[in-house]
Structure formats: structure tokens, C-alpha cells
Amino acid sequence: MLYLFIEQALNGLQYGLMLFLLAAGLTLVFGIMDLINLAHGSLYMIGAFLAAAFYQWLGSFFPALLLAIIATALIGVILERILYRRLQGMSHLSQVLATFALILIANETIKIIFGAQPLMIGMPESLSGPIELVPDELYYPAYRMLIIGVGLAVALGLYLLVNRTRIGMWMRAGASNPQMAAVMGVRIKPLFTFVFALGAALCALAGALLGPLLAVSVGMGESILIPAFEVIVIGGIGSMRGALVGALLVGMIDTLGRLALTFGLKLVVDSATAATLGPTLASMMVSLLMVCVLFFRPQGLFPARG
Amino acid sequence: MLSRFGPGRKIETPLLIGLPGPWTAIGVALLLAIYPLVMSAIGEDFFIIVGSRILIFALAASALNLALGYGGMISLGHAAFLGTGAYAVAILAKYGIVAAWVALPVAVLAAALAACLIGAVSLRTRGVYFIMITLAFAQLFYYLAISLPEFGGDDGLPISARSVIPGLPLDGDLGFYYFVLFIAGLAFVLLYRLVASRFGRALVAIRENERRMAAIGYPIYRLKLMAFTLSGGLAGLAGALLANLSMGVTPHTLTWHQSGILMVMVIIGGSGYFWGGITGAAIFLLLEETISAHTEHWNLILGALLLFIVLVAPDGVMSLRERVLKLLRGGGPPAPEAIPAGEEKTR
Numbered sequence: 001m002l003y004l005f006i007e008q009a010l011n012g013l014q015y016g017l018m019l020f021l022l023a024a025g026l027t028l029v030f031g032i033m034d035l036i037n038l039a040h041g042s043l044y045m046i047g048a049f050l051a052a053a054f055y056q057w058l059g060s061f062f063p064a065l066l067l068a069i070i071a072t073a074l075i076g077v078i079l080e081r082i083l084y085r086r087l088q089g090m091s092h093l094s095q096v097l098a099t100f101a102l103i104l105i106a107n108e109t110i111k112i113i114f115g116a117q118p119l120m121i122g123m124p125e126s127l128s129g130p131i132e133l134v135p136d137e138l139y140y141p142a143y144r145m146l147i148i149g150v151g152l153a154v155a156l157g158l159y160l161l162v163n164r165t166r167i168g169m170w171m172r173a174g175a176s177n178p179q180m181a182a183v184m185g186v187r188i189k190p191l192f193t194f195v196f197a198l199g200a201a202l203c204a205l206a207g208a209l210l211g212p213l214l215a216v217s218v219g220m221g222e223s224i225l226i227p228a229f230e231v232i233v234i235g236g237i238g239s240m241r242g243a244l245v246g247a248l249l250v251g252m253i254d255t256l257g258r259l260a261l262t263f264g265l266k267l268v269v270d271s272a273t274a275a276t277l278g279p280t281l282a283s284m285m286v287s288l289l290m291v292c293v294l295f296f297r298p299q300g301l302f303p304a305r306g
Numbered sequence: 307m308l309s310r311f312g313p314g315r316k317i318e319t320p321l322l323i324g325l326p327g328p329w330t331a332i333g334v335a336l337l338l339a340i341y342p343l344v345m346s347a348i349g350e351d352f353f354i355i356v357g358s359r360i361l362i363f364a365l366a367a368s369a370l371n372l373a374l375g376y377g378g379m380i381s382l383g384h385a386a387f388l389g390t391g392a393y394a395v396a397i398l399a400k401y402g403i404v405a406a407w408v409a410l411p412v413a414v415l416a417a418a419l420a421a422c423l424i425g426a427v428s429l430r431t432r433g434v435y436f437i438m439i440t441l442a443f444a445q446l447f448y449y450l451a452i453s454l455p456e457f458g459g460d461d462g463l464p465i466s467a468r469s470v471i472p473g474l475p476l477d478g479d480l481g482f483y484y485f486v487l488f489i490a491g492l493a494f495v496l497l498y499r500l501v502a503s504r505f506g507r508a509l510v511a512i513r514e515n516e517r518r519m520a521a522i523g524y525p526i527y528r529l530k531l532m533a534f535t536l537s538g539g540l541a542g543l544a545g546a547l548l549a550n551l552s553m554g555v556t557p558h559t560l561t562w563h564q565s566g567i568l569m570v571m572v573i574i575g576g577s578g579y580f581w582g583g584i585t586g587a588a589i590f591l592l593l594e595e596t597i598s599a600h601t602e603h604w605n606l607i608l609g610a611l612l613l614f615i616v617l618v619a620p621d622g623v624m625s626l627r628e629r630v631l632k633l634l635r636g637g638g639p640p641a642p643e644a645i646p647a648g649e650e651k652t653r
Binding site: 103112 | 374380382430434435439443450455459562566569577603606611613615616
């Protein structure tokens, strides 16, 4: 029982960290550029598909991952230059509609290029086995361990980037007050492009890493977009620390809530009903958490601007 | 910052924009009444069903237009109310209650209640947060629908027969079309009365300048909540008709994609114009019908069209009339105006 709990907690950590990769980009774009980007999930999907394509071409995982990240970041730069720049300063309604349009276009384009069938990315051979965490008792897949490791490393890297570098200083200044930052001499346009490309690269990293665990399919972006938005609203829009805490919170609630609710419901209803009811109730709990945060603390748990 | 719902949007006669004269309304009603007879005369019975569908979505989009266009409340969760209405009809039918005079009012009340509760919480937030919180609430409804095997879960809930009005044949497509036309017509008259009333004027004024209206002493929160509730109730009515049209309901009606589509319809037509929702729904569904017949990549074209509208004609089709009139009068594009002091973009 304890080991099951630990295993699920690790799964929650892994899901939370992947959510963080998406939420980090989303919260930066939202906070710095004041832009609602519903198509953020599409970049994640594009990253995953590119990784799958490169994997089929090269036959090995890590080079494919790297190429996918670079390619998606480039797509991010192009999108920022031709579309998002125009959307800045438009009303939120226009941004919602334009990025909604982008989702439709991205989904359909991927369907035309890759077909409607889900793609598979093979796991790297060396990581396909389990790791023995507690001898004979607790095994955990090595690949998931890698995801957790990468997620933690990226979180640390982003922390250093945002808090210890000059670019990070500009980003923080931009998030707390873009006009003032521009007036004080931050070259805000290249900064926007950089932030957007960074967000796209993080999306691709998440998409490619999750590729071997999930099926790479059209529409995968939308299923993770809503949790990612919930994360940044819970954490506080524009706040990196908020994104990390929010992502871990959402990851844990979703995974452990699923376990606990399924377990608890089995006492009340039959196990088949409990198995379907548990996961959806857990998803509802995440939405409810966001509603509560918005109601009682609308600026989020860690507001970016004081 | 110039925003569509903020200050800076210049409207000389904001209350009269797009409000139809009586002759236009009668003309449209007559055309819609003749339409199915023509279709059945030329043997295109299928287009009667398309007509019913357009009327239903015209109602749903107009309901959203009340909140979005007139009230300036950017709701990305109206699918919840459409779905509530549809599920109300389907659930009642499951327990053998098929009388239309029970099913439709129950659907409207259920959706209005949902909208009132959601609105009461959501309207305390502003800007982006309002968009997000309505989206989150709609997701709650979606998860609820797929988690209850009692009501069909993932597969949805089919109904075996349409709602019944004694003496009226609603089973046939023609009869059902006239039923929808009658109900939707009533709803549009109600909407017209609402928009043209003091309430409607106050609502538009709140959209234009909330602070000023608060200073004058209008109960902003209560008025917005009323508009949101009415909007939800009308969307529920559309949902009830939709469940009858498609003989059942699936959780897809509750997805945020559906909310997005409703918003798209309003924007295509022109948000804040009386005919906006109706025109938008008609254009959207007719385009979908014709383009899907030729290619399976309808979404690609829709996406491109939507981008074009947002970037080039953000006021929708109904604004074109005024633009053309303005051009004919020889007026150039309106000069950019100063932003009133003390106004900030709400976040």
C-alpha cells in the first residue's frame, strides 16, 4: 500500500513537472506579452509529432528530441513574428479567437501531413527497464525517472535563468510592468521573440519526452492545455515560481486524487463505477481548485506583480 | 490600450446599432416561413433539417451575443448552458417525460440556474480571469457528464422520440422546423425587447464604461448577472431544441470547442449587433455544409477565415453595412481618438 502510494506520488511528480514545462512558457507569454495563447498546446503537439518524425528518420531518441526542440522553437519564432506580434495590444477576445483559429489550423495541418493515426516514439533502449528503488519491493520505470530528472533540471535551469541572468532580469521587469521596462531601456521586442521561442522549446521538450508514454496524436494539445491554464491561474499569471508550485499541486491532486477517490468510492459503489468516476472527479477537483483560487485570491498564489 | 470593449471604441448611437425595423423583422420571418416549402418543392428535404439547425444555433449564438456583444462578458463557457438544456431534455425523456411544455421550460430553468450560479462567482473576476473561470466551470460540467454512467457517460444519452405537443406532428422534419421557428421567433422577440429596453441600454453602457455607470449609481453586478442568466437560459432553450433535432445529446455539446464555435459564430456575424448571432450562425453552418461536401479539411479553412476576420474585420459581417454606407457618404476611416484619462485595461 505504501509502495503503491510512493509510485503514484512519483507519477504525480512526473505529470506535474511536464505540466510545468508547458505552464512555464504559457505564464511567461501571458505575463510578459499580455497574450492569451490557446494554441500553446498545439506547439506541444507539433513538438511531439516532429520528435516522432525525426525518430523515424534517425532511429534514435535523443538526437530526435534535440532536433524537435530546435525546429519547434523556430516555428515559435516565425509565429511570433507573423502573428502574435499583431495580436499584442488587441483585445483578449481577438486573441482567444485568433489562437483558437491557430489550433484548428495546426490540428488539420498535422492531420494532412502525418495522417489521423497516432504515431509512436520508441523508448531509448537503455532506459526501457525498471529501476529498483527498494529491493524486491518497489520498481519504477527508468524512463519515467529520466523525465522527473529532466523536469527538475529544467526547473532549476529556468530558476537560474530568470533570477540570475540579465535576460532573466528583463523578463521579470517585463512581467511586472512591460511599459515601464520598455521605457527603462529593455529592448522588449527581441525579448518577446526570445520568450516565445523559449516557451515553444519547452513545449517540444514536454511533447517529445511524453511521446513514448502516450500516443502522439492530433488533439493531444487540447487535453493538456486546460490543466496548463489551470496551473498558471492557480500559480499567478507571469510567475515562474507560481507555475512550478501550481504544476506540482495540479499533478499531485490529479494523480493522488485519482488513487484516493477510486479507493474511497470502492467502499460506496461497485469497483467498475469507481474506476470511471475516480479519474473524472479528480479532474473536477483541479477545476474546482482553480475556481476557488480565482474567487478568494484572484491574483494567484504567487502574484508576479506586487 | 485600445480594446474592443474598453474605452476608445467609438459608437455614435450605440443603442440603435443593428436593431431591426419592424419591416425587416417581418420580411425575415416570412422568408424563413416560406423556406422549407420551397426546399420541399424542389426536392431538397435535407435542407429543411439544415434550416432547423441554423435556427437553433442562431438562437444559441444570439444568447451568447447578449452576454458577449451587449454585456461585454467574454464567456468561454456557454457550451455548459447549451449542454444543460440538451441534457435536461434527454434526462426527462429517459424517465418518460416527453411533453414539450414540461421539457422546454425545465431545460430553460436548469440552464438559467446554472448560469446564475456560475455568473454569481465568475462576475466577481475581470478580464482574462473571467474567460478562464467560465472555461473552468464549463469543464466541470463536461467532466460531470462523462463521469455519470447513469446518463450515458462518454457515449451520451439518446432519446427515443422528440418532445410531444398534443395535436402537433413534431416527428417530421417539416413540423419540427416550424416548431423551432416558432420558439426561436418568440425568443428573438424577447431578445429584441430586452436589448431595446432600459435594461439593454444600461447593459451596453456598462460595457462601454463600467466605472462611469457605477458612479451614476447603476447596480453593475446585478445587471450583468441578470444578463448572464438570461443568456444562459436562452442558450439552454437552444440546447433543448438541439437535443430534439439530433435525437439525443453527447458530451461533445459540452466541450470547450463548442464554446469556441459559438463565440466564432457571434464574431463572424458581428458581436453587439442584433442580427450578429443569427447571421454568424447561418454563415458558419452554410459554409460548413458546403465546404465539408468538397473537402474533409473544413477546419483548416475555418481557421484561415477566422484569422482573416480577427485581423482584418474584427467587427464582423454586420459592420460591413455601416462601413459601406460610410464609404458611400465619402467619409474616410474614423480618426483614432484619445483615450479618456483614468482608464486602464483591466487584466
